Every structure is written in structure tokens, then in C-alpha cells.
Amino acid sequence: MRIRRVVAAASLLVPPLAIGVSWLAWHDRLPMRVASHWPDLTSAPDGTMATDAALAGTGAAALGAAVAGAVTAAVTTQSDATRRGAFAVVGFIGGMAAGLWLVPTALTLRAGSPDDAVLGGWVVALVASGAYGAVPYLLSPPGSAPVSPVSADRVDLRPGETGAWSRTITAPLFAWAGAGLLAIGVVHSAIMWATGQRSGALSLTPLILLGLVVALFVRLRVTVDWRGLRVVPAALRIPLKRIPLDRVAEVGAVDVNPAEWGGWGYRWMPGRSAIVLRHGPGLVVTTTNGKRFAVTLDDPHEPAALLETLRAGRGPSPTPSVR
Secondary structure (H helix, E strand, C coil), X not given: CHHHHHHHHHHCCHHHHHHHHHHHHHCCCCCCEEEEECCCCCCCCCEEEEHHHHHHXXXXXHHHHHHHHHHHHHCCCCCHHXXXXXXXXXXXXXXXXXXXXXXXXXXXXXXXXXXXXXXXXXXXXXXXXXXXXXXXXXHCCCCCCCCCCEECXXXXXXXXXXXXXXXXXXXXXXXXXXXXXXXXXXXXHHHHHHCCCHHHHCCCHHHHHHHHHXXXXXXXXXXXXXXXXXXXXXXXXXXXXXXXXXXXXXXXXXXXXXXXXXXXXXXXXXXXXEEECCCEEEEEEEECCCCEEEEECXXXXXXXXXXXXXXXXXXXXXXXXXX
């Protein structure tokens, strides 16, 4: 475990080293300024930055992320899950810093002038640079398993009777995130359109679409019945998570700590996933392949008891008695 923490921290040295090595390779050809902002993918940049300032800013950010990673690895009082999350954040910062130096500078050198450096498809590399956070995340030790769920009680059902439980939960996190993305996209597009920059008005269309997609997950319907566990966005009616009854191995209720499940929202980590809307009670299901899924609910004991009853073979007939 300690070796993996050290290796994860060491991987954060790659972004500042990439910045330093590239500067050594390019320093005798670097112009005074580099491109720094583009109105769209096909136009020349409408903003430049002093090369020294770009180097200092991105280098400091990448080096600061590496130092933060070293501190994260050294602190032993935090949980593995929390440390992993911190590695992902500082890795994202370091990767983005390297991308913000390498891509604009390389484009400027290739074009021969910052005024002629067109971003084009290199935007993919620029955006993907933040994915470097996955490297220290995967190298660091996985978080310890969440607290074992409290064994669920069972529901008394008559022979041949089954049951069904359903509850709609609201996700304010998705509501605020969707509204924020929509607001940024719409306001930016309106400003671009009003100032005559028609191509720039479309540059944040993907952000608007992302906001609309996030808004679809504001209301979720959690259902337990003879089919198993289902979590369905109310606006889509397409299962976000589905665990068939024959794949349920263990059911229970726990106090869900977002740090143990990767944070808020729909979270996925090796061996477990969760829909975490707050810190508090939640339903936890362990599948037959050893994976766990959790969803936060006001009162998870009732659906846990019903799912445990159905899993154990009580109430096999799909004639539900809705609660």
C-alpha cells in the first residue's frame, strides 16, 4: 500500500517534467508571445499571452500539484478513498497545466506566429489532458470497503404473495449543476450572437446539451419488486441502474459517507458504485459477483427488507402488493 502511494505521488511529477523538457527543447525558438484563447475551432486566436508568463503559470500549477500529491501520500490519517480522490484532483490540475502549455505553444511554433495558430482538432488533446488525474487515482491503493450493511429484516408475506416498493427522490445536485451549465451556455451564446460572432455563439452548444442531459436526472424513481432493484430517471424511463433479483446476494442499510463512495452524484469505483445525493441513510445491495451498489434514501430499511424477502424466495408470484 505504501509503495502504491509513493508511485501515485511520483506520477504527478510527469506534468511539470513535460513542461520543463519541452521548454529545454523549444526555448531557442520560442516567440515572445503564444496563443492563449480561440473564439472557435477554425478561427485564428483572439488572445495571446507572454511566453514567460504562460511558462511560469502552468509550471507553477503543475509543480504545485506534484507537491500536493507528495503531501497527500505522506498523510496517513486520511482514508484510502479520500486520498484517491485527492490524487485525482491534483492529477487533473497537473495534467491541465501541462496541456495548457504544450498545446498552445506547439501550435504557435508550428504556425510560426501566435496570430496564425488555429486550434482545430487539438482541442481534444487540450481537454483530454485533464484525464491525467486518472493515472495517480488508479495507481493509489483502492479505498477500503464501506462499512458492512446492517442485515435487513424481512417482510411477512402470505404464500403466493409478493410486494413492491417505489419512491421518487429528488437530486438538487443535478438540478443546480444542470441549471449552471445551461446558464453559462445560454449567456455565452447570447453575448456572442449579440456582438456578431455567430460562430462563437455555437461554441458552447455542447455545454448547453450537457446541461439538458444533467437536468433529466433531477428526479429519480427507486423501485424494488419481483424484478429486483431499479433506479430510473423519471423523465427518461430508462434504467440508470438495474440489479436483477437473481443477482442480489446481500441487502442492507448503512449510513452512506460520500467520501467512501467517491463523492456526490453517480459515482463509480472498482468494485462499487453509488448514487449519492447526501450524507445519510442509504440502501446497499451486494451482487453475486461481489460488487456493491448504494443509493441514498430517507428510509432504506423498508425497501431493504422487501428486497431481502424477495431474494430469499418469499413471494415468488409477480402479483404485487404496492406499499
